[in-house]
């Protein structure tokens with residue numbers, strides 16, 4: 001068969017006319033530059049913000065910058081495996097992490113992959129790590145306490161489920177200790193916990209997980225770990241990954257507690273990324289949107305109303321200050337986003353007042369609505385009394401001649417401070433807190449040496465549990481201290497004191 005040349009030409013023309021290209025050229029790009037966990041990619045014109053990208057050698061990346069002729073991506077794997085000219089594929093999905101009960105008891109990295117050596121996580125669902133926070137209409141104000149088991153917090157700075165309470169202080173002031181005690185105290189209280197470690201030492205995270213296991217707290221906890229050894233991109237997404245896991249439970253109607261330890265290091269990781277992505281630096285070299293970074297994270301913690309399942313996420317972000325400066329850039333930002341702060345002081349910590357909570361600078365703006373009535377009743381004057389005490393204490397350093405009423409206030413203040421001391425892993429139930437604070441307020445300990453206070457209270461609790469268990473049960477059931485029970489308690493405490501003194 002012969003074909004004439006003009007036929008060939010028309011055939012080719014026909015084919016060209018009907019040619020429709022099936023390959024989306026926008027779906028693959030090439031690496032232009034790579035380094036420091038950042039890659040600049042050419043040719044991904046249609047890429048979305050936060051979209052997951054696939055680089056060679058199974059390295060994943062996420063789109064962070066949409067420039068005119070390239071996209072800037074952060075890498076979640078070893079960037080030394082990637083070279084200029086490598087092919088990058090789009091996935092058309094934003095970054096997602098596994099969610100659900102399979103994550104309980106597990107330690108995962110910022111992408112939700114297990115790093116505890118316990119094998120694969122059999123999850124059934126994933127969720128995108130960025131999401132719009134629940135709107136005002138779906139929310140409800142806090143009404144159930146989140147018990148920390150720490151006397152100073154539950155009495156003076158109570159936290160409600162769905163609240164965002166900042167833990168702030170210098171390094172080594174017991175910030176993590178408060179968070180861990182709180183997680184351990186959720187045992188049997190139907191609260192699931194997520195602990196997000198950002199930029200910490202690997203060894204601290206390992207120790208912490210051991211402690212949680214020891215106290216049987218891992219069964220209801222997930223640890224998301226992006227340690228200092230990991231790339232800034234992983235540290236950056238870790239808290240979002242954590243809150244995404246928490247959200248899944250919240251939407252199922254569960255109460256969840258999430259700890260971000262800590263957001264100062266998170267801000268630093270974000271600053272690193274931003275500078276590498278050539279975003280213009282602002283105050284303290286942080287990019288202009290660093291406030292948005294934390295607000296869009298913390299806004300996702302809330303209490304949902306009944307119609308939306310009634311679940312909650314309580315967030316305890318941690319911020320490390322430098323030399324107690326809570327007016328620095330990142331601390332002021334996070335203070336303004338949260339519903340209050342627990343301020344820890346180095347001087348108090350070093351003087352042996354642990355937890356080193358500064359009652360004057362600490363506040364919980366919404367939590368008292370959720371506080372148990374009995375705790376509230378006995379501790380309402382606590383903050384003022386301590387403020388008075390601290391004021392007089394500073395003043396008393398100069399004069400030796402003090403009148404009796406001043407001496408009384410000083411002594412009572414010292415006793416109160418002693419009552420608020422509490423070791424780690426030594427939680428108190430709200431009934432015990434009520435009784436201990438009530439005892440202090442009865443002033444039966446004001447003539448004791450401060451060193452005796454804890455021994456006295458310990459003995460008292462043992463004796464009350466033995467002889468007055470009905471009263472204690474009653475407080476536990478009703479959450480209030482009735483006049484009747486108050487009278488019985490007063491009697492019993494006074495009797496115990498008499499026996500103790502003799």
Ligand code: ATP
Nearest residue numbers: 170171172173174175176177178354355422423424
């Ligand atoms: P970093 O800044 O290093 O993260 P941090 O503020 O988180 O420190 P922690 O690690 O919680 O502080 O505590 C510092 C040290 O103080 C630890 O050795 C811890 O065991 C001890 N500590 C914390 N709270 C108490 C407490 N209530 N009683 C006794 N020791 C405590």
Ligand code: MG
Nearest residue numbers: 175176177261
């Ligand atoms: Mg810590």
